[in-house]
Amino acid sequence: MRFRQFDSLRIFTVVAASGxxxxxxxxxxxxxxxxxYQIRQLEEALGFALFTRLPRGVALTPRGKALQxxxxxxxxxxxxxxxxxxxxxxxxxxIGVTSYFAARWLSPRLTDFMAAHPDLRLRLQPVxxxxxxxxxxxxxxxxxxxxxxxxxxxxxxxxxPAFPTGNAEAAALIAREGAEAGFARLTLxxxxxxxxxxxxxxxxxxxxxxxxxxxxxxxxxxxxxxxxIDGQGIALNDALVGEELASGxxxxxxxxxxxxxxxxxxxTAESARRPEIREFIDWMVAMAGP
Numbered sequence: 104m105r106f107r108q109f110d111s112l113r114i115f116t117v118v119a120a121s122g123x124x125x126x127x128x129x130x131x132x133x134x135x136x137x138x139x140y141q142i143r144q145l146e147e148a149l150g151f152a153l154f155t156r157l158p159r160g161v162a163l164t165p166r167g168k169a170l171q172x173x174x175x176x177x178x179x180x181x182x183x184x185x186x187x188x189x190x191x192x193x194x195x196x197x198i199g200v201t202s203y204f205a206a207r208w209l210s211p212r213l214t215d216f217m218a219a220h221p222d223l224r225l226r227l228q229p230v231x232x233x234x235x236x237x238x239x240x241x242x243x244x245x246x247x248x249x250x251x252x253x254x255x256x257x258x259x260x261x262x263x264p265a266f267p268t269g270n271a272e273a274a275a276l277i278a279r280e281g282a283e284a285g286f287a288r289l290t291l292x293x294x295x296x297x298x299x300x301x302x303x304x305x306x307x308x309x310x311x312x313x314x315x316x317x318x319x320x321x322x323x324x325x326x327x328x329x330x331x332i333d334g335q336g337i338a339l340n341d342a343l344v345g346e347e348l349a350s351g352x353x354x355x356x357x358x359x360x361x362x363x364x365x366x367x368x369x370x371t372a373e374s375a376r377r378p379e380i381r382e383f384i385d386w387m388v389a390m391a392g393p
Contacts, residue, residue: 106148107148108144108145108148108149110141111141111142111144111145111148112145112174113174113178114127114131114133114138114141114142114145115141115142115145115153115170115171115174116171116174116175116178117130117131118138118142118154118161119153119163119167119171122160122161123159123160123161124138124139124142124161142154149170151164151166152164152166152167153166153167153170154167194222194223194224194377194379195223195224195225195226196223196224196225196226196242196243196379196380196383197226197228197240197241197242197243198225198226198227198228198241198242198243198244198245198383199228199230199241199243199244199245200227200228200229200230200244200245201229201230201245201247201323201324201325202229202323202324202325203323203324203325203328203343204245204247204324204343204366205227205229206325207343208343208366209227209245210227212390213225215390216383216386219386220379220382223379223382223383225383228240228241230244242370242371242374242377242380243368243369243370243374243380243383243384244368244369244370245260245366245367245368245369246366246367246368246369247263247294247324247364247365247366247367248300248364248367249303249361249363249364249365250363250365250367252367252369255369255370255371255372256369256370256371256372256375257367257368257369258367258368258384258388259365259367260365260366260367260368260387260388260391261365261366261391261392262362262363262364262365263341263342263343263364263365263366264341264342264360264361264362264363264364264365265300265304265339265340265341265360265361265364266304266339266340266341266355266356266357266358266359266360266361267286267304267337267338267339267340267355267356267357268331268337268338268339268340268344268348268353268354268355268356269289269331269336269337269338269353269354269356270331270332270333270334270352270353270354271351271354272334273285273289273331273334273337273354273356274354274356276288276289277356277357282308282310282357283310285356286305286310286313286337286356289317289336289337290317290318290319290335290336290337291313291317291318291319291336291337291338292318292319292321292327292330292331292335292336292337292338293318293319293320293321294320294321294322294324294327295320295322296320300339300361300364301313301339303361304339304359304361307359307360307361308357308359317336319335319336321338327340328340328344328347328353331353332347332352332353337356339361339364340353341364341365366391368384368387368388370384
């Protein structure tokens with residue numbers, strides 16, 4: 104005979120978790136008599152006792168304990184399936200960001216967006232190279248630079264001028280020997296092989312090109328910040344390292360900055376047609392301010 108007492112089974116799990124009919128009745132907004140009746144009906148359908156009645160409350164029988172575990176697994180699995188089915192209709196937006204930008208700017212602001220858009224799911228995809236959106240599997244990426252990219256549409260999020268940074272020893276070296284000689288003796292930390300950022304800065308500072316200066320490629324910006332602190336070299340950073348600058352762990356090595364550098368939103372033409380991406384872009388721009 105097929106089991107059909109699923110309503111009673113759900114009530115049984117509440118009684119088992121509550122330790123008594125009265126407590127379960129309160130949780131279920133039923134009378135104690137109604138709960139007791141449902142349990143009797145369930146025990147009759149099963150053919151075995153589920154509880155031992157005590158002076159105060161009830162205790163599960165061995166078979167009752169086995170049924171409780173089986174029922175809880177079944178209900179938990181059903182609820183998980185329902186969540187997955189509901190999520191299938193919920194748009195998901197994949198944002199490609201470095202851990203540096205996510206931790207220092209985006210994450211503290213995301214609560215407001217999620218509260219205003221409960222029907223939209225976000226996934227922050229940690230990336231260190233946001234030059235190939237399709238390969239990274241992201242809908243929208245945050246890029247750092249001067250915005251002169253031609254592979255996908257880009258929109259300025261906010262300006263964040265880049266300037267050279269180093270630790271205390273690097274700052275002392277430049278103060279002692281001057282910019283041209285000092286920078287020539289320091290290892291330049293870059294985000295990738297084909298980056299033009301240091302070349303742009305040297306021209307802006309009137310120091311020509313970096314020449315034969317040692318270079319070290321560190322794609323992850325957070326790792327580059329730590330490398331600066333550890334004395335592995337100097338890097339172009341921005342206002343997002345304000346905490347390290349204020350603490351003295353990182354020093355600004357020159358007043359010359361790449362004023363046209365900052366953060367940009369990059370997306371494909373296909374992504375731009377999705378309304379949820381447009382909503383997120385508009386929110387990001389509003390958060391960045393004028």
